[in-house]
Amino acid sequence: MKPVSCKIVARVLSYIRALESEKPHHLSSRHLARLAGTTEAQVRKDISHFGRVGTPRRGYRKAVLKKRLEAFFIRNDVVHAVLFGAGNLGRAILGCPAFIKGRTQIVAAFDTNPKKIGRRIRGVRIYSPEMAPEVIRRRHVEIGIIAVPKEACQRSADLMVVSGLRGMINFAPAAIRVPKGVIVKDMDLTVELLSMFYELNARRILSGSRFYQK
Amino acid sequence: MKPVSCKIVARVLSYIRALESEKPHHLSSRHLARLAGTTEAQVRKDISHFGRVGTPRRGYRKAVLKKRLEAFFIRNDVVHAVLFGAGNLGRAILGCPAFIKGRTQIVAAFDTNPKKIGRRIRGVRIYSPEMAPEVIRRRHVEIGIIAVPKEACQRSADLMVVSGLRGMINFAPAAIRVPKGVIVKDMDLTVELLSMFYELNARRILSGSRFYQK
């Protein structure tokens, strides 16, 4: 099977969630599409990437499909992560269900504020950033989460890179530069706001002068 | 001009940010591409959506290009937003630069916790959710931000819909269902984590047995 795109990954997660919320044993692609907000063709196409799992006339068995999809995305072992920035955002991230019940675990946090260093939030110890390389290696950390002000985000990223991390999630509203081979996922509220305004605007003005020249 | 896709919006924002950070008066598409992490062809193609603004041999004038791009995305008036959920995440959002210096302003927050109702965070008053329709109408609010636990996110979305909001940003790790015509942007850490793991895995195992059948 060929690697699937990031868009498919997002949709597959929405299928898994839909499966979790539904009661019947069997679900058709149409049913699943409605729950996940897509089309039945899309659902069948996506699922076909993971082998044959449905039965004509009956649809997909909930438990079987869920297991199949998860097999491709959920690792059996626990993935260790670190958090840079123990402010409000950092606290919110530590409280995120993905980290509380999930297979991803935040094993350490870093913050420059001396008052925070040495304390624990939700059981996670806060260190000075200069401890990062040592802690990251010792705890076999694989990914880093950047939740610092944007002025400091590049510094955090650099520190992660030298510590050997190959994946990071950046909440700061600024681009970070990393060497090739390092994966960055941006979670930027500004981008979402901007594209939402654009869409809202387009919807209002669409037939007007500004949005269609030809 | 045709409406541009959401991907272009995100890239344009990255160009604007790159322009803000650079000193020289003129920038070539190559230079801009390097800063924004894309290709020069992409840069020229994207910019061409907004008219002719560069000059052959010299590139783009920083100030001119910035102004041009912003003209399409930044509204002149202030957009009012409301926040559902005044926990750690809500606090972090209230502190986000987009809302402090930007043209988007959070004018009210809602929370079910009686201890929080009536208080203010960063100057923003917290109300009981049942006040939402009244407050949203009175303050001419256009967008809503959902920062509540996932169990409550559908309830928040419903309240926003009945209050007349047509755009919302959902931080809860669950899909919300809204009527046609309402725009939802999801900011879901779980999706990003999952797709990152998938990519990291694919990179490691790519040539192995599991990811290529043919």
Add this chain to the structure above:
DNA sequence: TAGATTGTTAATCGATTAACAATC
């Protein structure tokens, strides 16, 4: 069996990349 639904193949659509003529 008959009919509904899958999995797959082909057609369409849109986005990215490449190439190059226009032009400063």
Add this chain to the structure above:
DNA sequence: TAGATTGTTAATCGATTAACAATC
């Protein structure tokens, strides 16, 4: 002018949609 860089057109690539044969 000569040469570099834009804006645009054409080629490529990938993703979505439609259609339908396979099949339970």
